Amino acid sequence: MRLQTGLLVIFLCVNFSQAFWPWPFTKTHKHKHDPPPPPPPEPKISPVIFVPGDGGCQIDARLNKNDTPHYICEKTHDWYTLWLDIEELVIPMVYCWIDNVKLYYDKATRTTHNTPGVETRVPGWGNPEVVENIAPSKSSAGVYFSAIANLLIELGYERKKNILGAPYDFRKAPNENKQFFIDLKELVEDAYERNNQSAVTFITHSMGSPMTLIFLQEQSADWKSKYIRRQISLAGAWAGSMKAVKVFAMGDDLDSIALIASILKQEQITHPSSAWLLPSPLFWKPSEVLASTPSRNYTMSQMKEFFQDLDYMTGWEMRKDTLRYSENFSPPEVELHCLYGDGIPTVESLQYKKDDIANTTPNLVMGIGDGTVNQRSLRACQHWSGYSSSEINTLALQGVDHMKILTNSDALRYIRTVMKQP
Numbered sequence: 001m002r003l004q005t006g007l008l009v010i011f012l013c014v015n016f017s018q019a020f021w022p023w024p025f026t027k028t029h030k031h032k033h034d035p036p037p038p039p040p041p042e043p044k045i046s047p048v049i050f051v052p053g054d055g056g057c058q059i060d061a062r063l064n065k066n067d068t069p070h071y072i073c074e075k076t077h078d079w080y081t082l083w084l085d086i087e088e089l090v091i092p093m094v095y096c097w098i099d100n101v102k103l104y105y106d107k108a109t110r111t112t113h114n115t116p117g118v119e120t121r122v123p124g125w126g127n128p129e130v131v132e133n134i135a136p137s138k139s140s141a142g143v144y145f146s147a148i149a150n151l152l153i154e155l156g157y158e159r160k161k162n163i164l165g166a167p168y169d170f171r172k173a174p175n176e177n178k179q180f181f182i183d184l185k186e187l188v189e190d191a192y193e194r195n196n197q198s199a200v201t202f203i204t205h206s207m208g209s210p211m212t213l214i215f216l217q218e219q220s221a222d223w224k225s226k227y228i229r230r231q232i233s234l235a236g237a238w239a240g241s242m243k244a245v246k247v248f249a250m251g252d253d254l255d256s257i258a259l260i261a262s263i264l265k266q267e268q269i270t271h272p273s274s275a276w277l278l279p280s281p282l283f284w285k286p287s288e289v290l291a292s293t294p295s296r297n298y299t300m301s302q303m304k305e306f307f308q309d310l311d312y313m314t315g316w317e318m319r320k321d322t323l324r325y326s327e328n329f330s331p332p333e334v335e336l337h338c339l340y341g342d343g344i345p346t347v348e349s350l351q352y353k354k355d356d357i358a359n360t361t362p363n364l365v366m367g368i369g370d371g372t373v374n375q376r377s378l379r380a381c382q383h384w385s386g387y388s389s390s391e392i393n394t395l396a397l398q399g400v401d402h403m404k405i406l407t408n409s410d411a412l413r414y415i416r417t418v419m420k421q422p
């Protein structure tokens, strides 16, 4: 539009007055004959794709089983919400739930599968609602990306048009989520075309940040500069977390008083994603102590012995399958906003009172982080500042917990400011 007006001005000047062209007539002419200035171009709205973390979307199950772990468990059931229905997480129902959600590792194929007779699927591809609220009953327990989605709506966004969700089977690590990466590329290209060719913003949380990193590492620079506007990462578990070591040692109660860590451990340790989230060797030194007993230390370089003594070599096998993802820490090469909480006690190592670690519950030695992810992992994005050609901004939010960052007013204000820039 601008260019055309310019050409028109020159054309008219030449015709009206060859002698005085261009200056005296250009000015007069502008007053008399210029059409009104064109309206400013429609602000482009960058479509947003939410990429959730571990446990951050729904999983449906269908049952047709021969055996169950408890007489109250159903053997057959049509599709229902397996993850997450809080009501299934009480004793004795939780034993049925664990049997339906756990995975089995096949050392020959190096992949995992469900309990025989359990089929699972991840519903709602592209739909933000499955990551806004993980519990379909919309109980407050499952609130996830909803505050950010509501903020985007205030900015003129619409669900499913330019607010999208990219759920995946978070139990599995990237090596078993190949289809997710293929589908994600298609979702990005679709969102771009359906929104006036506006490049996409990823808003990612926790494990969703390194999932998105792996996706971006695999795309060409040309593709990224066309389709990706930026990534806003919240509490990214860039380099894993000691919390994953804790999960293999004693389970995790998911910060809910109603859940029992030692029971949940039975399914959590079967997830390859738990092994992928073990501390990265790029950010933990080989000599660092992960766990100590009265007679010895287990250092980072002795993780294999740790799994041996826990009597869970499957954990070590899954670690080997996923280590290559931790070892590639090349930058995403897109504009990155790396927000994280800081200053909260976070497990740093385990301390056992007995040598028999397979049958002892350790004490937790605390360090600093966001309560779930260690500070060095949250901050790992700063490491790219020196050698990424794209802009990297980091924001540490003191005292903001791993989940609370999704509703924290400072984080939301930051997102609003960034998203107002087309």
Ligand SMILES: *[C@@H]1O[C@H](CO)[C@@H](O)[C@H](O)[C@H]1NC(C)=O
Pocket (backbone or CB within 6 Å): 042, 194, 195, 196
């Ligand atoms: C694309 O832009 C045009 C005008 O520039 C606008 O009217 C339309 O609503 C936009 N479409 C989308 C999907 O944003």
Ligand SMILES: *[C@@H]1O[C@H](CO)[C@@H](O)[C@H](O)[C@H]1NC(C)=O
Pocket (backbone or CB within 6 Å): 289, 292, 294, 295, 296, 297
């Ligand atoms: C374990 O490591 C700590 C340092 O973190 C060290 O002080 C201690 O002596 C080590 N214990 C053994 C038994 O090697």
